[in-house]
């Protein structure tokens with residue numbers, strides 16, 4: 752998240768595409784401050800309840816919860832307006848492992864995210880291939896990212912080479 756935060760300033764609009772338990776949502780809410788906005792997407796009611804509770808305990812009221820797939824991002828946020836969109840792929844920690852992000856939806860959501868960020872903005876994708884859907888999804892996301900037009904986007908990929916048990920991998924895409 753620390754790289755992502757360097758692209759965000761107070762007053763910005765940002766997106767947590769998969770709010771889950773709300774850990775990233777809180778970090779984003781703090782980064783944009785009371786003048787800014789966070790759109791927090793998740794398809795699960797449980798995730799929104801956890802996120803709302805966490806936000807309440809921190810006293811943030813600058814978050815708009817959206818209980819829809821991140822593929823609907825463009826219906827809620829104008830194009831080229833967000834400083835950052837954050838995806839943390841997989842299933843809800845402590846939740847139903849069968850409800851997970853999928854390669855098809857994630858590729859569509861990433862396309863939406865690239866349209867939603869402003870020039871100079873960033874899309875962050877945290878991926879984990881420790882489960883079947885996650886491995887397929889990571890492969891699809893990396894293939895997609897490699898094909899992005901080099902004149903329009905920079906893509907960086909971080910893999911924790913000496914860590915065991917499928918550590919998370921991170922993709923950063925910035926728009927020129």
Ligand SMILES: C[S@@+](CC[C@H](N)C(=O)[O-])C[C@H]1O[C@@H](n2cnc3c(N)ncnc32)[C@H](O)[C@@H]1O
Nearest residue numbers: 769771772774775793794820821839841843852
């Ligand atoms: C790994 S968790 C996110 C963890 C979160 N960043 C946190 O701080 O707890 C992935 C989340 O993505 C959600 N999800 C799955 N498919 C989705 C979709 N199409 N749109 C939005 N959220 C989705 C799941 O319900 C799950 O809560």
